[in-house]
Amino acid sequence: MKRTGPASLIVAAVLGGGAGYLFDQLRTSAGRPTFTPQLSLPVLLLVLGAIVILLAVPIYRASHGHTSTPLNPFHAVRIAMLAKASSLVGAAFGGVAVGLILFLLTRPAEPSVGSLSALIGTAVSAVLLLVAGLVAEHLCTIRKDDDDKHTGAGAPGADDSRPDDAGGHYASH
Template sequence: MRRTRPSVLIIAAVLGAVVGFGVDQLLTSAGRATFTPSLLLPVLLVLLAAATVLLALPIRRAITGRDRTPVDPFRAVRVAMLAKASSLVGAIMAGLSAGLLAFLLTRPVAPVGSVVAVVTTLVSSLVLLAAALVAEHLCTIRKDDDDEHAEPDGPPEPGLGLSHRD
């Protein structure tokens, strides 16, 4: 499994920002109030961040040898996938919050309550993104010396491997 690429996170954040700005633009053009995230959302994002890191810590201890219990590969993959998904959610929510905030700050009078809710969501999204990337790093297994000498997955190129006549 490959680690999450920064380009994927940047694209997710940009798309989230476009959606956030666009939703508020559509709502106000229809005469409705702007979208304001619930104050429970930042709490849930921070709890998800803490859970992701706490689930990755035992795997890191087993990998580094501090814990004598063997690493359950299925659990390690699940936690790594949770970290990857959490980083995407953090990037999307950070972008969405940034889009909402950009819309609110471009208005002549910004509603203070909405700005506070959007800023707390933005900060908690960034906390989730950082925690998910840390958890993904904690689940990374070091490369063995045997990995460098392993044969490639695909068929050998002509002239480089053994032929049928050898």
């Protein structure tokens, strides 16, 4: 499993931005008010980011020998996948919030401070979730073992069908 790349995060943010802009465009064309998230959305995104990091710290400690608890590779992969999903969700929600902000700023009427601040808070919280997901994903990677150095092409037990990813391995490898 490879780390989350910038291309997938950019695609998620751009798709989210387009969806947010289009959503508000459709709402206002139907005569409805623009969408304003409640205060609970940014708080929920921040709490999710904190939980993801808290779940990844024990994986880091176990994989780097800072604890006597053995590393459960299945648990580590689950946390790594949660971290990857969190970074993608953060990028998508950040894109949606930016799309909604762009829609508000392109309107002839000046947006209310309350709706604009709620959207900015959502965008900032989404970026913090993205960062938390990337940090947690980094915490779930392990160092290459001495055995991994000797499994090059032609070495006994080498798997030539799998390319080496220089970005690190997840704890399951």
